[in-house]
Amino acid sequence: MHSSLSNKKSNFLIFLCWAAYTAAYVARLNYNASMVEILSQLGTTKEAAGAVSSFFFFAYGAGQLVNGLLSKRYNTKYSVALALAASCIINLSMTFCDGVDAMKYLWFFNGVFQSVLWSSLIKTLSDNLADNKLSKAVMVMSTTVASGTFTAYGLAALFSALKMNWTSIFYIGSAVVGVVAVLWFVGMSTVQKGKQEVRTEEKKAGNRLSLTPVFIVAVVVILISAVTNGFIKDGITTWVPSILKEEFGVPSSLSIIVTLLLPVLSIFGASLVKTLHKKQKNENVLNGIFYFAAMLLSGMIIVTLNLKSVPLTLALFGSIACLMAAVNNVITSVVPLYSRDKIDSGLSAGLLNTFCYVGSTLSTSLLGKIADTRGWNDVFICIFIFTVTAFAVCAASAFITRKKKG
Numbered sequence: 452m453h454s455s456l457s458n459k460k461s462n463f464l465i466f467l468c469w470a471a472y473t474a475a476y477v478a479r480l481n482y483n484a485s486m487v488e489i490l491s492q493l494g495t496t497k498e499a500a501g502a503v504s505s506f507f508f509f510a511y512g513a514g515q516l517v518n519g520l521l522s523k524r525y526n527t528k529y530s531v532a533l534a535l536a537a538s539c540i541i542n543l544s545m546t547f548c549d550g551v552d553a554m555k556y557l558w559f560f561n562g563v564f565q566s567v568l569w570s571s572l573i574k575t576l577s578d579n580l581a582d583n584k585l586s587k588a589v590m591v592m593s594t595t596v597a598s599g600t601f602t603a604y605g606l607a608a609l610f611s612a613l614k615m616n617w618t619s620i621f622y623i624g625s626a627v628v629g630v631v632a633v634l635w636f637v638g639m640s641t642v643q644k645g646k647q648e649v650r651t652e653e654k655k656a657g658n659r660l661s662l663t664p665v666f667i668v669a670v671v672v673i674l675i676s677a678v679t680n681g682f683i684k685d686g687i688t689t690w691v692p693s694i695l696k697e698e699f700g701v702p703s704s705l706s707i708i709v710t711l712l713l714p715v716l717s718i719f720g721a722s723l724v725k726t727l728h729k730k731q732k733n734e735n736v737l738n739g740i741f742y743f744a745a746m747l748l749s750g751m752i753i754v755t756l757n758l759k760s761v762p763l764t765l766a767l768f769g770s771i772a773c774l775m776a777a778v779n780n781v782i783t784s785v786v787p788l789y790s791r792d793k794i795d796s797g798l799s800a801g802l803l804n805t806f807c808y809v810g811s812t813l814s815t816s817l818l819g820k821i822a823d824t825r826g827w828n829d830v831f832i833c834i835f836i837f838t839v840t841a842f843a844v845c846a847a848s849a850f851i852t853r854k855k856k857g
Contacts, residue, residue: 456642460641460642461580461581463638463641463642464576464579464642465576465580465587465588465591465592466591467634467638467639467642468576468588468591469591469595469598470631470634470635471531471535471631471635472569472572472599473595474599474627474628474630474631475535475565476600476602476603477599477602477603478538478539478565478624479507479511479538479562479565479624480600480603481542481603481606481607481620481624482504482507482554482558483504483603483689483815484606484608484620485617486504486689486693487692487703488610488611488703489551489617490693491703492616492617493549493550495550495551497693497819497820497822498816498820498823500551501815501820502815502816503554504558504689504811504815505812505815505816506555506556506558507558507559507562508562508681508808508811509559509562509808509812510559510561510562510563511562511565511808512566512804512805512806512807512808512809512811513566513805514562514566515566515569515570515801515804515808516802517566517801518566518567518570518797518801519570519798519799519800519802519804520798520801522570522571522798523574523797525567525571525574527571527575528635528636528639529636530567531575531635532632533564533567533632534564534567535628535629535635536628536632537560537564538561538564538628539625539626539628541557541558541560541561541564542561542621542622542624542628543622543625544557545557545558545621546621546622569783569800569801570800570801570804572592573592573783573784573788573796573797574800576788577787577788577796577797578796585788585789586725588784588788589721589725589784589785589788590725592784593718593720593721593776593780593784594721596717596776597715597718597776600713601715603620605711606619606623608704608705608708608711609704611703611704668848668851669735669852672735672845673734673738673782673786673803674806676738676742676782676841676844677803677804677810678809678813679837679838679840679841680775680778680779680782680807680841681806681808681809681810681813682810682811682814682834682837683810683834683838684778684810684811685810685811685814685815686811686814686818686830686834687713687771687775687834689814690818690819690822691706692706693822695764697827698756698759698827699759699764713772716772717772717773717775719776720772720773720774720779720780721776721777721780723773723777728781733849733852735845735849735852736845736848737777737781738781738782738841738845739842739845739846741775741778741781742778742838742841742845743842743846744770745771745774745775745842746835746839746842748767748770748771749767749771749831749834749835749838750835753828753832753835755767756831782804782807783800783804783807784800786799786803787800817833818830818833821833
């Protein structure tokens with residue numbers, strides 16, 4: 452048994468974790484969401500603007516590993532509240548920048564502090580929820596990215612349409628994480644009040660992993676999947692507004708609004724995982740199915756780009772976003788929570804998220820550089836190559852696992 456929380460407190464805890472990570476997403480993606488306006492108002496290259504995101508992703512990814520290792524020592528009531536408060540101050544500081552060079556370093560520290568969050572939140576859920584609440588927690592937490600992205604890009608589109616200064620989005624980001632930091636601290640005090648620790652020594656015995664060749668292959672494959680997932684997921688979210696504006700002549704505000712379809716569609720990815728995971732418990736096989744579909748869709752983007760069809764291109768991007776959300780859900784939520792009796796959930800969540808953000812770090816700068824020097828068609832080819840690689844690795848893993856069992 453993992454928790455003595457009542458049903459009401461369990462639901463409230465899931466809400467607090469959802470609010471904390473949704474707010475964090477608003478206060479990290481507000482830069483990406485406003486990149487079109489920042490490029491326009493500050494006059495800089497795509498590569499330089501993309502470097503700001505890369506600084507965040509690098510710090511966030513490295514921090515995930517450190518915080519995954521340390522999360523079991525944290526009192527998350529304080530660590531999560533402090534991380535959100537620090538992000539609040541950094542977002543406010545961004546409004547004083549007059550160029551992207553200074554922004555790089557502020558966004559780096561935003562990544563450092565926000566890297567505390569995911570492993571701490573997953574660890575908190577793992578430690579406090581009963582088995583019958585895990586599925587609900589996975590589903591609810593899967594909507595954080597969509598909710599945060601929708602809010603950040605929606606506000607950026609609104610401010611762009613109203614011809615407001617790019618700094619407005621950072622004032623909003625600062626306010627959101629500031630309010631949720633207080634909510635988290637007060638809410639966790641309520642959740643923890645009267646809670647009784649009922650952990651047994653059984654879990655410690657179950658924490659021993661058997662390092663068989665099949666297990667090692669499975670781990671390597673899921674790490675490769677994580678890198679590819681971060682590369683494609685954040686590459687698409689970051690650059691689709693610019694693609695729509697430059698390739699299809701869509702106005703900045705409209706291109707950002709249209710991009711809101713991507714995170715909304717991604718919620719279906721989590722539903723897809725919930726349905727398929729009941730039938731297929733092998734996470735690498737699940738990811739292989741998703742990557743195969745993404746490979747076909749990214750190939751279609753390359754073939755149909757000359758048609759200049761906004762609806763078709765958006766449908767393809769939206770479908771890929773949905774599939775990448777599904778992969779991300781498997782890697783960062785399903786694996787850590789459902790494997791909690793074998794490995795510490797905070798550690799596994801931090802490690803896997805680290806590799807996702809290795810891909811994210813690569814994507815924003817690399818795709819920006821390819822777009823600057825070779826054009827958007829080569830960007831799509833690069834994404835296609837990544838999907839082919841991930842599918843091939845997942846398929847090979849499934850073959851090896853089946854052969855060993857046979």
